[in-house]
Amino acid sequence: MTVEDESGPRVERSLPESGRMERVAPLIRRRIAPNGGPFTATGTCTYVVGQDRVAIIDPGPDDPGHIAALLDDLGPERVEAIVVTHTHRDHSPGARLLAARTGAPIVGCGPHRAACALPEADALFSGDHVMAWNTTIVAPPDGEMRAYMASLEKLRGRTETTYWPGHGGPVQEPARLVRCLIGHRRQREAAIRARLAAGDTRIPEVVAAIYQGLDPRLRGAAALSVFAHLEDLVGRGLVACDGPPRLDATYAPA
Incomplete structure (x- = not known):
């Protein structure tokens, strides 16, 4: 499954057809x-x-x-x-x-x-x-x-x-x-850390800020992507969490 906004490295505009x-x-x-x-x-x-x-x-x-x-x-x-x-x-x-x-x-x-x-x-x-x-x-x-x-x-x-x-x-x-x-991915990580530094503490807030204009059908996937970055950042000691990393946790700069 895939999800990113237009700032991602999308290089292909035409897609092959199914059914043959x-x-x-x-x-x-x-x-x-x-x-x-x-x-x-x-x-x-x-x-x-x-x-x-x-x-x-x-x-x-x-x-x-x-x-x-x-x-x-x-x-x-x-x-x-x-x-x-x-x-x-x-x-x-x-x-x-x-x-x-x-x-x-x-x-x-x-x-x-x-x-x-x-x-x-x-x-x-x-x-x-x-x-x-x-x-x-x-x-x-x-x-x-x-x-x-x-x-x-x-x-x-x-x-x-x-x-x-x-x-x-x-x-x-x-x-x-x-x-x-x-x-x-490194840019996305930096954007997430910047949002935490700006005062965002929850994943939905971060998603709303860095995935502007995203298809609503992909918001859940975007939240999971942000969660994956936060899980990694917590593991590396760069972000603090109010317990084990999870979708509904509160996050802050370490």
Whole structure:
């Protein structure tokens, strides 16, 4: 899921359409599930890797129609592996449906593991970690800001030239975008600390101040994003809290 305002590093303005199989690279095809929305762009990207004997990455939500259409596209090709980048409900439930139809094993489905790479295509399948259409929401308790930032730092050392994300189109300059994402998070952290210094003490106050003009449907997600930053700041001793960090806690500069 994603949420950020226009100050975030949004670099992609056109989004791929759902409902059809498209070859996006010599070894990669993509069909987007029909679950578009404010958190999923035009839908979850399901990738087919290989030819004749293929792997499927992120079969998507619990949608028999999407799985049936995917298998119709493949025709006589054999599905030999089903890979899940992470266990969000818009990425992983379709794996069971696809496994039941094909007998293929499900692999790589531990909670929120790093996505898989394809050296032959100089590509990395980045799931919800890095996307071109918007930034990722880090929502406790499933997400932790410190771990997310550390995982972005790990990407600095990778050399792939294209990322294929879980939503939206490809990331064509991933090193540049990763740098922008890290910078944006640091700016967001600084903005939160500034609001606390100005007298804000509760998460809704901070959200109202730094997410001006945000789509009302995304306010809850924005609150979780601010919470993730505050949880990290409390852990680093930079912010004080009236107990363990939580959504309804009171915060102040340390």
